[in-house]
Amino acid sequence: MPTPARAASGAFDGAADFARNDLTRRTSAIGALPVRIVCGTGDAFCPGNEQLVAAVTPRPASAFTLGAHDWDYWRRVAPEQLAFLAERL
Numbered sequence: 001m002p003t004p005a006r007a008a009s010g011a012f013d014g015a016a017d018f019a020r021n022d023l024t025r026r027t028s029a030i031g032a033l034p035v036r037i038v039c040g041t042g043d044a045f046c047p048g049n050e051q052l053v054a055a056v057t058p059r060p061a062s063a064f065t066l067g068a069h070d071w072d073y074w075r076r077v078a079p080e081q082l083a084f085l086a087e088r089l
Contacts, residue, residue: 002022002024002048002051003018004018004019006048008044008045023052024051024052024055027052027055027056027057028057030052030056030060031056031057031058031060034084034088035056035060035061036060036061036062036063036080036081036084037049037052037053037060037061037062038062038063038064038065038077038080038081039063039064040064040065040066040067040068040069040070040073041064041065041066041067042066042067042068043067043068043069043073044069045069046064049062049064050064061084063077063080065077
């Protein structure tokens, strides 16, 4: 489960900021939107992203594939992300 202590350095101003912006508390709002969540399995955010996807109803489109939180991964998944957006325009 995500916590302020496990967040990336500088991502939040503190515990109160984390609580205000904690997506796991907004799963019903996320489920009402067209959402696609992708993450590399070597990314430190992957476990939290997988938990988020599992908590949202209806389950959002998602992909957890080999890669990390780097430009190589994002370049590789960009075409799929853009196709997802294009289908919703």
